[in-house]
Amino acid sequence: MSKNVNQTGSTGNTVGKVGSVQASWDHLGKRGDGPSRNLLEVKDLKVSYGGIEAVRGISFDVPEHEIVTLIGANGAGKSSTLRSIVALEKPAGGSIKFEGNEMIGMGTEQIVKNGITLVPEGRRVFVNLSVYENLRMGAYLRNDDLQSDLDWVYTLFPRLKERSWQAAGTLSGGEQQMLAIARALMSRPKMIMMDEPSLGLAPIIVQEVFEIIHEINKMGMTILLVEQNANMALKAADMGYVMETGRITLSGAGMELAENPVVKEAYLGKSRS
Numbered sequence: 517m518s519k520n521v522n523q524t525g526s527t528g529n530t531v532g533k534v535g536s537v538q539a540s541w542d543h544l545g546k547r548g549d550g551p552s553r554n555l556l557e558v559k560d561l562k563v564s565y566g567g568i569e570a571v572r573g574i575s576f577d578v579p580e581h582e583i584v585t586l587i588g589a590n591g592a593g594k595s596s597t598l599r600s601i602v603a604l605e606k607p608a609g610g611s612i613k614f615e616g617n618e619m620i621g622m623g624t625e626q627i628v629k630n631g632i633t634l635v636p637e638g639r640r641v642f643v644n645l646s647v648y649e650n651l652r653m654g655a656y657l658r659n660d661d662l663q664s665d666l667d668w669v670y671t672l673f674p675r676l677k678e679r680s681w682q683a684a685g686t687l688s689g690g691e692q693q694m695l696a697i698a699r700a701l702m703s704r705p706k707m708i709m710m711d712e713p714s715l716g717l718a719p720i721i722v723q724e725v726f727e728i729i730h731e732i733n734k735m736g737m738t739i740l741l742v743e744q745n746a747n748m749a750l751k752a753a754d755m756g757y758v759m760e761t762g763r764i765t766l767s768g769a770g771m772e773l774a775e776n777p778v779v780k781e782a783y784l785g786k787s788r789s
């Protein structure tokens with residue numbers, strides 16, 4: 517499927533085309549605007565559940581405007597990593613700096629206000645609320661002009677606009693994933709983290725989810741993507757990190773890792789794509 521979908525304006529896909537969005541968000545800036553800096557710097561992060569060390573001292577950076585992916589098998593510690601970044605889990609050690617400021621010790625709301633948002637594993641939309649209400653919830657920490665962001669996400673996801681008053685629980689899996697992403701965008705993040713956005717979706721819908729990721733990134737958004745679908749994630753990402761039982765065992769440019777024999781053997785053969 518073409519990556520220039522926003523220019524051609526039509527894909528005939530099944531969760532609704534990605535809309536054409538010309539303007540970027542002013543607050544984001546764009547790739548190549550200035551010297552690149554690390555938006556997120558994670559150092560020696562540890563997360564434990566009782567005696568279980570889920571994350572055993574990992575370090576990685578997310579440069580502004582780039583896509584970074586963490587791949588790894590089920591149980592590797594990917595979700596624990598993302599959840600600890602937004603204080604949904606309390607780190608047992610290490611440092612999480614966002615724009616140079618330590619996030620450990622802050623609450624989730626404060627971290628979201630700083631510009632980080634998480635699209636959780638399994639989407640977790642509010643099934644009894646309408647699409648519109650879900651989007652409003654995404655902006656609950658803000659009291660400035662929501663309409664322009666609502667217009668923006670509706671342009672990006674025309675299917676959601678059509679279904680604005682429909683209960684989220686009645687949307688297809690792919691549409692719910694779009695809604696979860698759109699809802700996260702409503703908090704006006706500088707960086708969006710996505711936890712296995714392709715999980716449980718049909719291959720054609722997975723393609724569309726990756727088109728959206730590409731599109732959002734092109735508009736300036738920094739993305740930290742967690743996937744078991746290693747093949748697609750590495751091809752989409754500037755940088756990739758492989759996690760195994762709580763540790764980072766390999767890292768490199770996304771395309772490079774996708775071609776790495778060790779990665780191919782361990783992950784790409786078993787990839788769901």
Ligand SMILES: Nc1ncnc2c1ncn2[C@@H]1O[C@H](COP(=O)(O)OP(=O)(O)O)[C@@H](O)[C@H]1O
Binds near residue numbers: 591
């Ligand atoms: N709430 C929890 N309580 C206890 N153990 C947990 C909890 N969440 C995750 N774990 C354990 O931590 C490890 C890493 O899990 P997780 O971060 O969900 O991995 P991944 O997202 O890579 O599949 C696993 O062994 C998992 O069983």
Ligand SMILES: [Mg+2]
Binds near residue numbers: 594595596711
């Ligand atoms: Mg997970």
